[in-house]
Amino acid sequence: MDLFGSYALLLAFALAIYAIAGGIAAVITRRPLLIKSARNAGFAVCALIWLGFASLVYLFFTNNYAMAYVAEHSNRNLPALYKFSAVWSGQEGSLLFWSFLLSIYVFSALFAYRGKHPELMPYVGVVLASVQLFFLTLNNFVASPFKVLALPGVGGVLHLASQTDGHGLNPLLQYPEMVIHPPVLYSGYTGFTIPFAFAMAALIGRYPGEKWIHLTRKWTMIAWCFQSAGILLGAHWAYAVLGWGGYWAWDPVENASLMPWLTGTAFLHSVMMQEKRGMMRVWNVWLVFTTFLLVIFGTFLTRSGVVSSVHAFAQSSIGTWFVGFLIIIISACLIAFLKNRDYLRSDNQLDSMISRESSFLFNNLILLVACVAVLSGTLFPVLSEAIRGTKISVGPPFFNRVNIPIAMFLLFLTGVGPLLAWRKTSMESLRRNFGWPLAGGVATAVVALAFGLREFYVTLCLMLSGFVTFTVFSEFFRGARVISARTGSNLFSSAAQLTMRNTRRYGGYVIHFGMVLVFIGISGQAFNQDKQMDMAPGSVMAIGPYTLHLQNFDSDQQPNYSSERATIDVDKGGKSVMMLYPQRRFYPSNEESGTMVAISSTLKEDLYVVYAGRSPDSGVPVIHAYLNPLVKWIWLGGLVVVLGTILALLPNRQAVMVLSPATEGSPVSSGDGMQPARASISARSQLPKDNA
């Protein structure tokens, strides 16, 4: 059983080679049996990877310490939940986990389009199998999680060995969020392989029309949703576990997850121009390519040790493999593009600078500039070392200074874009659409200033947040008002009908609103306070409106760790409002310590208390308290973004189009130039119908 997974992965490797070779032969010969055979090989590869992964999970749960990877990352007293997450806690297991998640996507794509799109799918199968082959190479020959434990005996000969217990899991990873953060983030990373495969296949196969865009849009949104949720879960984990009072440190590994998100976001916007106007074909193909390249590049950064990071895996030679793979992908993309670039000619032209198209162009520009800023900041220390021989640091002050203005511009465009019509926006339309949102933004800024805010970027952020919020709600309101006038239903149910008729558009607005909440939450960072004190029992610390009374500190012994815990009574306005119990844990299996932060979170602020250990001078607990305003808005915003994406993925409920004469001055949204005509469509006889 120990080596079952190893054999399964080896077989998967062989079958992946067959899937590629068979797929290429199928593309050349167009023989249906060959196409089917290559596709079935693709299914088999996925099934074998699942078996390999299941086998590794089994080894963890059966405490098989004859396996080196299990012995290194688990121990007997580790709770079952963390035994599961320990599977992907090291380099080898996480690479197998990557293959596992990728295989779920590959299987789903091959299964969903089996027997469909015969001109496209053989190419897609080849590209997907090629990516799988790379990871299977790593799983089998470079970083296998199925290596047995061996110790050198007499004469240096290795003998199989087994330990009675393992070294245990890194304490930082023994937190419930670490059970879901990596799977969610990896699902985002691996998910971008599907649009890449379709884009490459469409380009090589010169697949006519925009069909590939329609096919991959949902896959891209799913990957983007996972990536967004994964990034925010990671931020929350850093906030709740690392105990430094923040959630984003511009660490290279965090940056690695942000970069494909930025280009993926750009793609999700610009793809609309291709769908509607047949424009930006070259741009979109390159955005998909770049997103996938950044996914692989991010993985390279995390695993090669080329940049120092607290999140990174141990330094290893695996980086060379990723560099090789990156070179192959870039070459393949360039060759495919140069050979088929005439296929990517745009159909249409830009009619006006004041149009939805131009707002998307600027949106893409800003997102790309943000990506370049993050990439250059991340790699600059490496560049400096290579050229000058001096390693420098590029930390949060650099990234904040560069990215905050970019983020403000992006927030501005988030509000402007939906208000502009496709093709051309008239001045009258501009006045009508921008009135309320602009007034809302200005009113927000005035209120902020009246409350004493004087921080420039915070005030600007709040003003733009008000602008975007009013844009979003005015879009819902105007559409719902038309439906309400025609059907007699109230505004809320009309808004629901409106949303369900065009889930993609209104789901998108919900996502925009979620991003506004995230921005508001981030702006609170400007007002963070913190205080650190050596606190003997009975000591008092005041921070903001809170007074912390350290009542006592005690210790506790659990099977997996021992802990020291402070009991803190928190007063507000002279009344005791809560008890907090920050802890510091010691894990004997790997002789490491970890903090368990006590957080009291409200919409207004988080009281964040860390037991930082005992003072070396006095021996009393050192308590570090932070008062972080508005942090909860970030997590709420993330939740809204995910809900918005799910909404956008739902099929439309389409109204039966019974045209009735348009009324004069029908007050319908004209973010879309053609909307007034649509407003005249009667919504009375409505039939649920899938419009997938």
Add this chain to the structure above:
Amino acid sequence: MLKHLLKKAKRFTGRGSCGERSRTISRDINARVSSGVLTPEDLKSRLTAKRHRLALIFSAFVGIASAMLPLHVDAQKTERSKALATKLMCMCGCGQILRECNHINCPSSAPMLKELDQHVASGEADDLIVQDFVQQYGEKVLSAPPSTGFNSIAWYIPGVAFALGLGIVLVIIRMWRQRDVNRLASASAAPVPAATPASEVRSVQLERARQQADKETED
């Protein structure tokens, strides 16, 4: 004796000798002394007590002020230290800025923060303190690259990327516009097939326009 006491009383009331209030007080004291309610001894003892109270308040004020003064200086020093600690990185390899490093048992952050506090306490200027850390640990200790020399490239890259991107966007827009002009020109130059009835051409164009409108409004 009484005059002398009255002068003292005026002085202690702190209102000077010519104010209406001091005159009222003097009259009041004179009246009470002449009526026998207040003896000169009583007045003297009361004035002494008042002098003691004022001395006590004064010394308390001085005490508080002197206690506040070092506190104020200390707070300012801490704020300066905090601000400076955001300009420096912790050198343990955790990749966090010095102010935020909470790395348990960190061998670097505690001594570095202590050293920073000492620099601040000695009254050195910020630039000198940072420079001292750079000499000690190298440029790596700075949390952001300096905007001079080779390191300034890091600051220019985003701006250059924006300018380049903007240039590309403008070129794309110009190309699209040019294509529009060319298309219109070629359309007007192309001969209209005589065999095609005008109504048929219109209906085909109308159908295309409908399809395009459908595509663009479905969102």
